[in-house]
Amino acid sequence: MGKDRITLAEAIKFHGHLGPYLVLGILAGEIAIKKLSCKKYFGLEVKVRGADKKPRSCLVDGLQLSTGVTYGKGNIKRMEGTKIQILFRNLKNNKAISLYLKKDLIKRLNSLKGHNDSEVFAKALYNTDPLKIFNLIPKAQHL
Numbered sequence: 001m002g003k004d005r006i007t008l009a010e011a012i013k014f015h016g017h018l019g020p021y022l023v024l025g026i027l028a029g030e031i032a033i034k035k036l037s038c039k040k041y042f043g044l045e046v047k048v049r050g051a052d053k054k055p056r057s058c059l060v061d062g063l064q065l066s067t068g069v070t071y072g073k074g075n076i077k078r079m080e081g082t083k084i085q086i087l088f089r090n091l092k093n094n095k096a097i098s099l100y101l102k103k104d105l106i107k108r109l110n111s112l113k114g115h116n117d118s119e120v121f122a123k124a125l126y127n128t129d130p131l132k133i134f135n136l137i138p139k140a141q142h143l
Helices: 008-015 020-036 058-067 103-111 114-126
Strands: 044-049 076-079 085-090 096-101 134-137
Touching: 008 020, 008 058, 008 114, 020 044, 020 058, 020 085, 020 096, 020 114, 020 134, 044 058, 058 076, 058 085, 096 103
Parallel strands: 044 076
Antiparallel strands: 044 085, 085 096, 096 134
């Protein structure tokens, strides 16, 4: 991706360990910044459904790292849900997108056995084209 891409070392330093949901958050944020042409930190709002319990909640840390949204600034919100859905909105032009995990990715995540398996998969995910693992809906549905 970009030259200022969050590295796995930076992600681990912030989050404490490497896992696939952390990487998914990083990738989702990268897609949003690019597709919405918005600025990191203050240019967008993020709402996340279905990432309210571990290990799925690790996705939120990846989103914060890749987009610069934080709970302190109030530009990220987490909501309960059974399926992961991430809504991104460009605050300047109100353009929005939603991302969902593809079904084959969900199956793979559910089949992971233990930390080592998860870490190996996370490293592979980091180098995967994000559009191969997310369904992107250009006109975002409200959460």
